Amino acid sequence: MTGTPRPELVGFQAAVPGFRAGRDTPRDFLERSLERLQRWEPALQAFAALDLAAARAAADDATRRWRSGQPLSTVDGMPVGIKDVIGTADLPTGLGIGVLADHRPPVDAAATAGLRRAGAVVVGKTATTEFAMTHPAPTRNPHDLDRTPGGSSSGSAAATGAGIIPAALGTQAIGSILRPSSFCGVFGYKPSVGSINRGGSHDTQSQSVIGVLAASLPDLWCTAWEIAARVGGDPGAAGLTGDMRPTPATAPSAVVHLETDGWAAVSDVAGERFARTLDTVARAGVRIRHRRNDPAVAELELALRGALDRARTLINIESLWPLEQIAARYPGSLSETLTERMQTAAAVGRDGYRSLLEWRRTARTAYTKAIGEGDLAVTLAAPGPAPRGLAATGDAALTVAATVLGAPALSLPVYEQDGMPVGLQVIGRRDHDAALFGMADWLRQRA
Amino acid sequence: MTGTPRPELVGFQAAVPGFRAGRDTPRDFLERSLERLQRWEPALQAFAALDLAAARAAADDATRRWRSGQPLSTVDGMPVGIKDVIGTADLPTGLGIGVLADHRPPVDAAATAGLRRAGAVVVGKTATTEFAMTHPAPTRNPHDLDRTPGGSSSGSAAATGAGIIPAALGTQAIGSILRPSSFCGVFGYKPSVGSINRGGSHDTQSQSVIGVLAASLPDLWCTAWEIAARVGGDPGAAGLTGDMRPTPATAPSAVVHLETDGWAAVSDVAGERFARTLDTVARAGVRIRHRRNDPAVAELELALRGALDRARTLINIESLWPLEQIAARYPGSLSETLTERMQTAAAVGRDGYRSLLEWRRTARTAYTKAIGEGDLAVTLAAPGPAPRGLAATGDAALTVAATVLGAPALSLPVYEQDGMPVGLQVIGRRDHDAALFGMADWLRQRA
Numbered sequence: 001m002t003g004t005p006r007p008e009l010v011g012f013q014a015a016v017p018g019f020r021a022g023r024d025t026p027r028d029f030l031e032r033s034l035e036r037l038q039r040w041e042p043a044l045q046a047f048a049a050l051d052l053a054a055a056r057a058a059a060d061d062a063t064r065r066w067r068s069g070q071p072l073s074t075v076d077g078m079p080v081g082i083k084d085v086i087g088t089a090d091l092p093t094g095l096g097i098g099v100l101a102d103h104r105p106p107v108d109a110a111a112t113a114g115l116r117r118a119g120a121v122v123v124g125k126t127a128t129t130e131f132a133m134t135h136p137a138p139t140r141n142p143h144d145l146d147r148t149p150g151g152s153s154s155g156s157a158a159a160t161g162a163g164i165i166p167a168a169l170g171t172q173a174i175g176s177i178l179r180p181s182s183f184c185g186v187f188g189y190k191p192s193v194g195s196i197n198r199g200g201s202h203d204t205q206s207q208s209v210i211g212v213l214a215a216s217l218p219d220l221w222c223t224a225w226e227i228a229a230r231v232g233g234d235p236g237a238a239g240l241t242g243d244m245r246p247t248p249a250t251a252p253s254a255v256v257h258l259e260t261d262g263w264a265a266v267s268d269v270a271g272e273r274f275a276r277t278l279d280t281v282a283r284a285g286v287r288i289r290h291r292r293n294d295p296a297v298a299e300l301e302l303a304l305r306g307a308l309d310r311a312r313t314l315i316n317i318e319s320l321w322p323l324e325q326i327a328a329r330y331p332g333s334l335s336e337t338l339t340e341r342m343q344t345a346a347a348v349g350r351d352g353y354r355s356l357l358e359w360r361r362t363a364r365t366a367y368t369k370a371i372g373e374g375d376l377a378v379t380l381a382a383p384g385p386a387p388r389g390l391a392a393t394g395d396a397a398l399t400v401a402a403t404v405l406g407a408p409a410l411s412l413p414v415y416e417q418d419g420m421p422v423g424l425q426v427i428g429r430r431d432h433d434a435a436l437f438g439m440a441d442w443l444r445q446r447a
Numbered sequence: 448m449t450g451t452p453r454p455e456l457v458g459f460q461a462a463v464p465g466f467r468a469g470r471d472t473p474r475d476f477l478e479r480s481l482e483r484l485q486r487w488e489p490a491l492q493a494f495a496a497l498d499l500a501a502a503r504a505a506a507d508d509a510t511r512r513w514r515s516g517q518p519l520s521t522v523d524g525m526p527v528g529i530k531d532v533i534g535t536a537d538l539p540t541g542l543g544i545g546v547l548a549d550h551r552p553p554v555d556a557a558a559t560a561g562l563r564r565a566g567a568v569v570v571g572k573t574a575t576t577e578f579a580m581t582h583p584a585p586t587r588n589p590h591d592l593d594r595t596p597g598g599s600s601s602g603s604a605a606a607t608g609a610g611i612i613p614a615a616l617g618t619q620a621i622g623s624i625l626r627p628s629s630f631c632g633v634f635g636y637k638p639s640v641g642s643i644n645r646g647g648s649h650d651t652q653s654q655s656v657i658g659v660l661a662a663s664l665p666d667l668w669c670t671a672w673e674i675a676a677r678v679g680g681d682p683g684a685a686g687l688t689g690d691m692r693p694t695p696a697t698a699p700s701a702v703v704h705l706e707t708d709g710w711a712a713v714s715d716v717a718g719e720r721f722a723r724t725l726d727t728v729a730r731a732g733v734r735i736r737h738r739r740n741d742p743a744v745a746e747l748e749l750a751l752r753g754a755l756d757r758a759r760t761l762i763n764i765e766s767l768w769p770l771e772q773i774a775a776r777y778p779g780s781l782s783e784t785l786t787e788r789m790q791t792a793a794a795v796g797r798d799g800y801r802s803l804l805e806w807r808r809t810a811r812t813a814y815t816k817a818i819g820e821g822d823l824a825v826t827l828a829a830p831g832p833a834p835r836g837l838a839a840t841g842d843a844a845l846t847v848a849a850t851v852l853g854a855p856a857l858s859l860p861v862y863e864q865d866g867m868p869v870g871l872q873v874i875g876r877r878d879h880d881a882a883l884f885g886m887a888d889w890l891r892q893r894a
């Protein structure tokens with residue numbers, strides 16, 4: 001981005017002491033956001049819809065609450081973007097599908113409602129790839145407008161990465177939170193499957209989850225926690241547990257170096273930076289386990305062979321409804337890529353689908369065996385920086401493992417290559433998300 | 448219903464040989480349905496919306512297919528009703544909530560789409576209680592217009608029980624398929640949880656399931672099977688398995704007589720009829736197990752103590768979204784009963800919800816231990832005939848067990864009291880629905 005300022009993350013939790021002390025207000029915070037929006041958005045195209053008047057009114061309400069010492073939550077007054085597959089009654093919910101651009105559900109999705117009740121200020125809907133799959137949004141990468149921001153939570157990553165907003169909601173069924181987080185240099189959080197209520201969101205696939213992209217670990221945690229505290233997890237799931245405040249930095253008992261299929265594509269620079277992090281971890285006295293010194297890790301990597309293709313088939317089958325309905329009702333409304341994916345998925349059949357579920361169960365069992373209480377799995381969130389061009393959203397092979405495993409994962413923007421960010425990925429035990437944040441913070445201070 | 452003819456069930460599978468032989472056609476079948484609709488509907492109020500022109504066109508298409516010997520499925524041309532919580536793009540989806548009476552989702556729900564693709568003829572939307580909970584629909588019982596048809600699948604039960612249509616979709620999160628089936632004298636099928644894809648249906652609670660109310664066991668099975676074959680089960684679930692044709696009558700290895708809390712309210716007549724059935728079973732050489740002779744059954748009944756209250760709290764909490772959103776956006780749109788239920792549920796909190804999930808897991812484990820491969824659990828589907836009056840939908844205590852357990856269950860209209868039907872309930876092992884149909888048919892021939 002020659003000639004444009006380097007984007008900087010703008011956190012909200014860091015601003016909270018200012019609200020408390022009366023030095024700053026959510027309305028002022030929002031106005032600074034909107035200045036950056038004005039500067040960046042014409043080039044970035046991170047938003048599918050905006051409602052600045054409603055945002056300003058909500059920020060004024062939050063300002064009054066902070067002034068009276070009665071904020072609704074840790075995110076009261078925080079400007080947020082909502083990925084455009086998550087329902088909003090006041091703004092369109094277009095799913096990245098042109099023909100649905102004006103679609104409005106009768107009520108807010110649970111996650112949207114949770115954020116609003118916590119006082120968060122909805123600035124707009126963030127652009128998504130077509131139905132949160134591969135066909136790209138028009139969004140660009142704030143670190144280089146000629147590169148993809150990644151997908152499918154493209155607008156959430158770009159808007160947060162450009163510092164326009166401190167946090168945005170995303171969804172991940174393959175790598176749709178962690179990969180764009182890595183490419184746009186933001187913190188990304190894919191919770192354990194089931195952690196955040198997906199009512200009214202269109203990411204209905206069995207391994208999909210609503211998560212957050214944000215300017216810091218505390219911004220990630222507070223956003224997710226405040227939603228779950230108000231609307232819980234998916235029906236039948238315990239939902240996100242843990243304290244309102246992020247877990248303090250904690251050393252893991254061991255670090256599992258997870259390579260998986262995607263590791264073959266890792267760039268020399270990113271691989272070297274990652275290796276240095278592992279050295280630092282080892283020097284801190286934490287044991288590094290990998291497939292060469294640990295049979296359980298070897299078995300896990302074996303179970304994850306071919307995970308990207310398998311997981312794609314699995315979620316494509318689960319997406320046949322509603323995509324077949326949209327295709328039938330609005331002919332020509334879906335991209336060729338998506339149409340072909342649906343046809344391929346339909347040919348797999350019910351028995352093929354059941355085999356994929358069985359494969360996923362096996363992989364999850366292998367993970368439970370490989371990662372003990374207090375262990376942390378680490379890998380990269382992407383094989384290198386965001387690729388040039390906007391026609392494709394980059395390689396998802398390194399992010400699919402955590403999704404298949406239903407495990408919580410974070411992308412930490414700690415590496416750089418050619419002036420572009422690359423994320424370190426940390427993966428925890430399923431339903432131990434709070435512990436993951438503590439270990440991630442420990443590692444972040446060392447990476 | 449003095450002066451009106453006694454309702455008779457009208458099956459579709461029984462008509463198929465006529466279509467094959469060219470003696471009958473789906474269009475003629477539909478016209479006979481519509482004659483009964485004209486006669487009954489003004490008093491019954493079973494339908495929330497109708498589209499007879501579309502139904503006739505669909506029946507003509509099916510007629511052409513049967514004539515050319517190329518029907519799409521075993522239910523090609525079958526007139527069906529769709530419970531009004533299940534989405535339809537061409538007809539409103541009002542959820543039994545007045546303010547949403549004109550709501551139309553952009554696409555058909557998965558189950559609706561599966562039925563249409565199998566050639567079924569959607570006659571209309573069937574009336575439901577408010578959000579498939581307790582506040583009644585205006586629907587009446589075809590066996591006595593002064594009695595409730597039961598709920599929440601009120602219109603599906605009444606329309607099928609009056610012989611208007613051979614089958615209708617329902618949903619059950621407590622007893623919403625089996626209880627109205629018992630009250631209206633139809634066959635009711637609540638599949639194993641996850642068996643039929645709920646995409647686009649508003650019954651999103653974790654123990655809810657889409658099922659069928661129909662004129663016969665083959666009508667139940669074929670309807671459910673043809674849907675699942677096209678759109679599968681819930682994301683992550685194996686979905687309904689088994690052959691396209693219903694399992695032939697098969698004796699169970701043992702019969703578990705399950706009483707649970709609700710048994711205390713069973714009427715003398717119904718209890719006596721049920722006891723006679725058990726005698727017949729025992730004379731056929733099948734062992735009867737109950738809590739007095741089997742510790743595993745005793746443990747199961749203990750685990751199910753208080754199930755109705757607990758299950759109601761559980762599904763109420765899971766219904767907070769979207770009900771809180773509807774209440775906020777459309778003030779005064781919900782009944783007082785529902786508003787109070789929501790307030791009570793909101794007060795339970797996340798930890799209370801997790802305790803309920805834990806309780807349900809314990810009950811499911813107890814059931815797995817109590818019911819062996821080839822065993823059949825039996826109880827009544829209701830304590831007696833439909834109560835008089837339309838202000839309440841009757842006692843659900845006997846139906847909640849199968850729902851909590853996630854197990855497949857059927858109501859068989861084999862008993863009668865005071866000229867009103869009472870259903871025999873049979874419950875199978877989870878995900879062994881086809882086997883349940885075989886055992887149910889065996890028992891039906893003996894009850």
